[in-house]
Amino acid sequence: MIERQKYLSMLTSKKDNSHLKVISGIRRCGKTYLLFEIYHKYLNSVGVDDAHIIEVALDDDKNSLYRDPSNLEDFIRKQITGDKKEFYVFIDDINMVKYIYNYNLNSFVIVLQNLMRIKNADIYVTGTNE
Numbered sequence: 001m002i003e004r005q006k007y008l009s010m011l012t013s014k015k016d017n018s019h020l021k022v023i024s025g026i027r028r029c030g031k032t033y034l035l036f037e038i039y040h041k042y043l044n045s046v047g048v049d050d051a052h053i054i055e056v057a058l059d060d061d062k063n064s065l066y067r068d069p070s071n072l073e074d075f076i077r078k079q080i081t082g083d084k085k086e087f088y089v090f091i092d093d094i095n096m097v098k099y100i101y102n103y104n105l106n107s108f109v110i111v112l113q114n115l116m117r118i119k120n121a122d123i124y125v126t127g128t129n130e
Contacts (some may be wrong), residue, residue, distance in 0.1 A: 003038075004030065004034055004038055007023075007034055007038075008034070008038055008039065008042060011034075011035075011039050011042075011124075012039075012042060015122065016086060016122055018116075018122075020112055020116060020123050020124075020125065021122075021123065021124040021125070022124075022125055022126075022127065023035060023124065023125070023126045023127075024126070024127050024128070025128070026128065027128050031092075031126040031127075031128075032057065032092050032093075032126060035090050035092065035124055035126060036055055036057070036090060036092065039090075039124070040053055040055070040090070043088055048086075048088065052083075052085055052086065052087050052088060053087075053088045053090065054076055054079045054080070054087060054088065054089045054090065055090045055092070056072065056075070056076070056089075056090070056091050056092065057092040057093065058072075058091065058092060058093040058094065058096040058097065059092065059093040059096060067096050067097055067098050068097075068098055069097050069098065069107040069108065069110060069111045072091070072097060072111055073111045073114055073115065076089055076091075076115060076121075077115075077118070080118060080120065080121055083120070084120060085120065086120050086121070086122055087118075087120055087121050087122070088121075088122050088124065089115065089121055089122065089123045089124065090124050090125075091123075091124070091125045091126070092125075092126045093126060093127065093128065094108045094112070094125040094126065094127045095108070095127045095128055097111060112125065
């Protein structure tokens with residue numbers, strides 16, 4: 001396993017800063033692994049319980065329902081309980097969220113803007129920049 005300490009340090013320095021964290025790059029370069037494995041393990045090591053880490057891999061067909069922006073937002077909001085502790089939301093391949101014509105912006109932008117309004121949610125997304 002490649003540690004990717006530089007990228008982990010970049011993520012940890014931005015943890016809980018109320019800004020959206022975006023990890024982009026070409027396909028198969030390790031974005032998902034960095035977030036779902038390395039950063040997840042880091043969060044566990046500093047005391048974050050798995051119940052407070054929400055992961056959605058939109059490239060997985062079992063999650064195709066969440067490619068609809070409304071379904072994705074509803075799913076994540078239901079996972080975030082009234083608990084005051086921070087929730088860490090990982091959305092892999094955000095670019096797979098369906099475009100809805102009547103939205104003024106790309107549909108995933110609206111979802112992310114709405115999720116960023118949740119006070120105890122720290123949002124991380126990956127996207128392919130092909």
